[in-house]
Amino acid sequence: MGVPEFLEVQPNDGFGTLLPLETVDLDLIFSARKAREYRFTLTCRSGINRDFPLACRGLGVRPPLELSHHTVRFGATALGDGAVATLHLSHPGSKGPRLFSFSPPQEAEISVVPRDGRLLPGEKCLLQVSFQPRLSDQQIREEAARIAHRAVLLRRQELERSRAEKAPGPQELPAGKNGKNGPRPSAKAATSAKTKVKQSPIPEPEALASPRPEDIQEGSEAYEAGRAALLYSFPGRLRRYVVPCFVSDGDLPADDPQAQAAWSPQNTLFLELHCPAVQPPLVVISNNGQNAIDFQQAALGQKVVHKLTIQNISKESLDLRSSLLDPGGPFLLLNALRRLPPGGRFPLLLAFCPALGKRHCETLEVKCRGMTLEVTLRGEGVEPLLTCCCPGGPAVGAGSGGGPLDFGYVLQKEGAASRVLKLKNRSSVEVCYSVLQASLGPPSTEDRLAVLLQGYPESRPIVGPQNHSGLCVFSVTPAGGAVGAGESQDLTVSFQPDHPSVRYADRLTVELFNKTVVCELDLRGACVSSTMYLHGGDTLGGPPQDYLPQPGPRSPQLPGPSTPVLLTLKADPHADRGPQPAVRELTVGCIRQAQPLKKNGEFHWDGLTALQQRGFSIEPSRGTVEPGHTRVITVSWTPPSGHKPYEVVQESASLTLKGDETEVYQVTMLALASTSDSPEANQERG
Structure with missing residues (x-):
C-alpha cells in the first residue's frame, strides 16, 4: 500500500x-x-x-549522459518486417568526454546503432533502434519435430491397420459331398503361400521413430514446413526489453592506449522497448521460404531470370507496390504488381543482367498495408571468355578476327568438304553463342564496293556466288547454343557447291549474346568439274574478253574451248645486283576422288618457242601430279637487251591438263620493265 x-x-x-x-x-x-x-x-x-x-x-543521481526518450513503443510489426525508432544521446555536462556502450539482450530482435561511442561535452549522437521480429530457430525446429511426429503416428496407424487386414484368420476346410471336411492342402501349396507372404513384408510400427528437434536441418523440407506452420498460425505477441547503456566515469588515458575505461553502475541509463509482433499478411512460399535470391555468377550481358512466389495469408485483399531498383543496375523486376486477394499467390519475375564484372547487391521492397517485404538480390558478373580454335592456327580470343578458312578445290560430282572449329569456354560460367553468316544477311558495304571495283585484286567480295538450288554454299552446325564452364563445343563448317566456280566466299562470325565478336573467319572454296585444276593468275572481275586480246584460231589438237588466264609480270632492270627477272607462279592440282584414279594427272605446255624468244621461261613445261597433291609451275621473264621501258611484251601459250577430262587454258602473259623509281625514267617523262 x-x-x-x-x-x-x-x-x-x-x-x-x-x-x-x-x-x-x-x-x-x-x-x-x-x-x-x-x-x-x-x-x-x-x-x-x-x-x-x-x-x-x-x-537518485544525474547521469553524465541523457537520452531523449527512455521508452520506445513500436507499432504492430509483422514477422519478417522491421520498424525503426530514432532518438538522441547527448552530453549536457562539461567534465570531459564520456564513453558509452549499449548492451541489448542476446538473440533479441532489437538492435541499437551505434552500440558504442564517445561523446564530447555538448555533443549529441543520433541513435537508431530497430525491431525486426523473427521466428527463433528453436521454435521452428520444435514445430517441425511436432509435424514429423504426427506424420509418424499416422504412418504407424496405417501399418497396424494393414497388418490386421493381412493377418491369417481361422480357415475352414470346404465340406465334401458327404458333409465332412474336404482334403487338406498339400505341403507344397502351404510353402508357396508362406513364400508369397515373405515377399511383401510389412515393417514393424515400432521401427518408425520421430525425429528430435536438433535432428532437423536448417533449409530442409521439414524445417520449412515448420516455419510455414508457425507463420500461418501465429497469434501475435508483445515483448518488453530493457536495454542498459553503460557510461564511463571519464575518457581513456592518453598515455596508456591499453588501459580500460572506468565504468560506474550509477551512470547506467536504461532504454525500455515495447515490441508487438503480428502475423505477416505476405509470405514467401518458394525458394524454401527465403526472401533472398542469389543469382550466383552470370556472364556479362546474359539475362538470368528467377521466380519468387508470394502469398496473401491475411483475410483482406492487398494492393501490392514495390520500391524502385537502380535504373543503371543489373537487377530488373519484369512483371507489374497487382491486387492480391486473400489466399492468392503472385510470382515475382526478377532478372539479373550484369554489365560490369563485379558483385552486385540490391534490396527490393514489396509493400502492402501493414507490411514491407524486403527481397535481397545478389549476383556476380563474370567476363565471358570464349575462344575459337581455327584449323592449323592458334586460338582466337573474343573480339579478334581470324584468317581465311580455305576448303580448296572440290569435285562437283562428288559432294562436299567439311572442317571443324572448336569453341573453348575458359570462363567459370556457361556462355551462350550464335553463329552468323554474311550470305544470310543483307549485302554489306564491302560487297557493294566490290561490285564497283571489279577487276582489281583487292576487290574480292565477302560473299561470292550462291548455289543455283537456293541452298547455302557454306553451312554451320550447330548455329548456336551454350558452352558450359570449362567445356568445348565443335562447330562443323560444310562446303557444298552445286556448280563450278573458283570464287565461292562467305564470312562466318561467332558472337556472344551481348554482341561481342569471338572470331571472324572468311570462308573460301572452289569447285571444278574435272579432277585437274589450275590455280593462280590475275583476278578477272568481268568477262575475259574485256581484258584479254582475242586468241587466234584454236589448234585442231586442242580439245574443247580454252579457258583464258592472265599473268602480269613486272621486272626491275635497274636493281643493285643487275636486272632482276619477274617471277610468277601457277599451281596445278589433282583432286583425290572417292574411287582412286588408276593413273596420275598430267599437264604440258604448247607454243613455248615464241615465249623463249621474248625472254619468257616456264619450268617445268610438263609433268604429272599425284591425286591429292599439287605442282608449282614457275613463269619468269627477263627483259632482253635493248628492251625499251614502258614497252609491254605480250605472248600466249596453251596449258593442257589431263585427268578424268582434258582441259585447255590459254595463258596470256603481259610483261613490262618497271622503271618508276629510276632517274632515267623521270628524265624521259620530263
Whole structure:
C-alpha cells in the first residue's frame, strides 16, 4: 500500500495470492525523478488486514549522459518486417568526454546503432533502434519435430491397420459331398503361400521413430514446413526489453592506449522497448521460404531470370507496390504488381543482367498495408571468355578476327568438304553463342564496293556466288547454343557447291549474346568439274574478253574451248645486283576422288618457242601430279637487251591438263620493265 510514483512493484503491481508454505519473489523497480536521496516506507497488507512495513531508501543521481526518450513503443510489426525508432544521446555536462556502450539482450530482435561511442561535452549522437521480429530457430525446429511426429503416428496407424487386414484368420476346410471336411492342402501349396507372404513384408510400427528437434536441418523440407506452420498460425505477441547503456566515469588515458575505461553502475541509463509482433499478411512460399535470391555468377550481358512466389495469408485483399531498383543496375523486376486477394499467390519475375564484372547487391521492397517485404538480390558478373580454335592456327580470343578458312578445290560430282572449329569456354560460367553468316544477311558495304571495283585484286567480295538450288554454299552446325564452364563445343563448317566456280566466299562470325565478336573467319572454296585444276593468275572481275586480246584460231589438237588466264609480270632492270627477272607462279592440282584414279594427272605446255624468244621461261613445261597433291609451275621473264621501258611484251601459250577430262587454258602473259623509281625514267617523262 502507498506505493509512490517513482516506485514500481512487479509482478501484477504487487497483488497476488500466497499459498501455504509458498515463497514469492517481488521486484521493486526504483525510478528516480530527481537527483536526491529518497526515504519511504512500503506497506504490505494481507487479506486479514495485517500490515508488514518495509523501510526503503534510494539515491537518485544525474547521469553524465541523457537520452531523449527512455521508452520506445513500436507499432504492430509483422514477422519478417522491421520498424525503426530514432532518438538522441547527448552530453549536457562539461567534465570531459564520456564513453558509452549499449548492451541489448542476446538473440533479441532489437538492435541499437551505434552500440558504442564517445561523446564530447555538448555533443549529441543520433541513435537508431530497430525491431525486426523473427521466428527463433528453436521454435521452428520444435514445430517441425511436432509435424514429423504426427506424420509418424499416422504412418504407424496405417501399418497396424494393414497388418490386421493381412493377418491369417481361422480357415475352414470346404465340406465334401458327404458333409465332412474336404482334403487338406498339400505341403507344397502351404510353402508357396508362406513364400508369397515373405515377399511383401510389412515393417514393424515400432521401427518408425520421430525425429528430435536438433535432428532437423536448417533449409530442409521439414524445417520449412515448420516455419510455414508457425507463420500461418501465429497469434501475435508483445515483448518488453530493457536495454542498459553503460557510461564511463571519464575518457581513456592518453598515455596508456591499453588501459580500460572506468565504468560506474550509477551512470547506467536504461532504454525500455515495447515490441508487438503480428502475423505477416505476405509470405514467401518458394525458394524454401527465403526472401533472398542469389543469382550466383552470370556472364556479362546474359539475362538470368528467377521466380519468387508470394502469398496473401491475411483475410483482406492487398494492393501490392514495390520500391524502385537502380535504373543503371543489373537487377530488373519484369512483371507489374497487382491486387492480391486473400489466399492468392503472385510470382515475382526478377532478372539479373550484369554489365560490369563485379558483385552486385540490391534490396527490393514489396509493400502492402501493414507490411514491407524486403527481397535481397545478389549476383556476380563474370567476363565471358570464349575462344575459337581455327584449323592449323592458334586460338582466337573474343573480339579478334581470324584468317581465311580455305576448303580448296572440290569435285562437283562428288559432294562436299567439311572442317571443324572448336569453341573453348575458359570462363567459370556457361556462355551462350550464335553463329552468323554474311550470305544470310543483307549485302554489306564491302560487297557493294566490290561490285564497283571489279577487276582489281583487292576487290574480292565477302560473299561470292550462291548455289543455283537456293541452298547455302557454306553451312554451320550447330548455329548456336551454350558452352558450359570449362567445356568445348565443335562447330562443323560444310562446303557444298552445286556448280563450278573458283570464287565461292562467305564470312562466318561467332558472337556472344551481348554482341561481342569471338572470331571472324572468311570462308573460301572452289569447285571444278574435272579432277585437274589450275590455280593462280590475275583476278578477272568481268568477262575475259574485256581484258584479254582475242586468241587466234584454236589448234585442231586442242580439245574443247580454252579457258583464258592472265599473268602480269613486272621486272626491275635497274636493281643493285643487275636486272632482276619477274617471277610468277601457277599451281596445278589433282583432286583425290572417292574411287582412286588408276593413273596420275598430267599437264604440258604448247607454243613455248615464241615465249623463249621474248625472254619468257616456264619450268617445268610438263609433268604429272599425284591425286591429292599439287605442282608449282614457275613463269619468269627477263627483259632482253635493248628492251625499251614502258614497252609491254605480250605472248600466249596453251596449258593442257589431263585427268578424268582434258582441259585447255590459254595463258596470256603481259610483261613490262618497271622503271618508276629510276632517274632515267623521270628524265624521259620530263
